Amino acid sequence: MTTSFFDTMPRIIGHRGARGLAPENTLVSFRKAAEVGTKSIEIDVTLTADGVPVIHHDMDVKRCTDGSGPILLKTFEEIRDLDAGSWFSDQYRGVRIPTLEETLDCLADLGISLNLEVKPCAGWQVPTAETVGQFLNTHLKDRFPILLSSFDIEALVTIGRITPHLPLGYLTEAIAPDWEKRLSEAGAASLHVQREFVTEAAVRDVQSAGYKFLVYTVNDEDEAKRLLDWGVDAVITDYPDRLLPLI
Numbered sequence: 001m002t003t004s005f006f007d008t009m010p011r012i013i014g015h016r017g018a019r020g021l022a023p024e025n026t027l028v029s030f031r032k033a034a035e036v037g038t039k040s041i042e043i044d045v046t047l048t049a050d051g052v053p054v055i056h057h058d059m060d061v062k063r064c065t066d067g068s069g070p071i072l073l074k075t076f077e078e079i080r081d082l083d084a085g086s087w088f089s090d091q092y093r094g095v096r097i098p099t100l101e102e103t104l105d106c107l108a109d110l111g112i113s114l115n116l117e118v119k120p121c122a123g124w125q126v127p128t129a130e131t132v133g134q135f136l137n138t139h140l141k142d143r144f145p146i147l148l149s150s151f152d153i154e155a156l157v158t159i160g161r162i163t164p165h166l167p168l169g170y171l172t173e174a175i176a177p178d179w180e181k182r183l184s185e186a187g188a189a190s191l192h193v194q195r196e197f198v199t200e201a202a203v204r205d206v207q208s209a210g211y212k213f214l215v216y217t218v219n220d221e222d223e224a225k226r227l228l229d230w231g232v233d234a235v236i237t238d239y240p241d242r243l244l245p246l247i
């Protein structure tokens with residue numbers, strides 16, 4: 001049995017790998033994160049039309065590939081044809097959207113831990129969470145610690161039933177007045193808040209209630225230092241190379 005994610009969670013987590021340094025949510029981005037010393041990364045998982053869990057942030061492939069249209073309406077074969085690297089730089093031409101399976105193998109090789117954000121297309125929360133949960137039960141094999149997170153409570157509840165041994169994190173932009181009820185409903189052990197909405201008092205309240213407090217997406221060193229001084233458990237950054245020297 002591997003250790004729980006929070007037992008080894010570093011205070012700096014790479015966003016979509018190392019999003020500022022390489023094309024986000026690709027194997028080269030995960031390797032780049034590890035190369036600069038990152039010990040954990042956050043990435044987004046969603047489904048293709050034929051139910052293959054793949055790593056991609058947007059519902060439409062337009063921004064980060066040479067194609068267009070909703071990922072949920074494309075088969076894995078169609079997704080595999082897309083170039084997910086040259087939009088970032090010519091140097092990365094031909095980089096592909098990775099499957100969750102390839103990603104797990106890559107992270108096991110790199111020896112880093114994973115915050116896997118379940119990113120369902122709206123309306124597809126349950127199928128996404130079920131497929132990803134079942135996939136992890138078959139393929140993760142305790143190779144490294146993992147934290148599952150989502151903005152969607154239904155997705156968290158669904159995946160939590162399938163993978164009860166894995167910790168859950170609830171994502172939000174602002175902190176709702178009923179945050180504690182939401183965390184409890186979701187079965188979450190951590191609250192992940194958008195940087196603009198974090199206050200020192202909120203960090204204290206959430207941690208005093210027994211939850212971890214994570215902040216995304218922090219790219220400025222002074223801001224990261226302030227948040228770390230306030231005691232946030234981790235910050236998620238596009239530039240782990242910039243923030244790692246702080247810890």
Ligand code: G3P
Nearest residue numbers: 042044117171192216236
């Ligand atoms: O998990 C933190 C962060 O990734 C949530 O927002 O839109 O970058 O997936 P987003």
Ligand code: MG
Nearest residue numbers: 042043044117
């Ligand atoms: Mg994310």
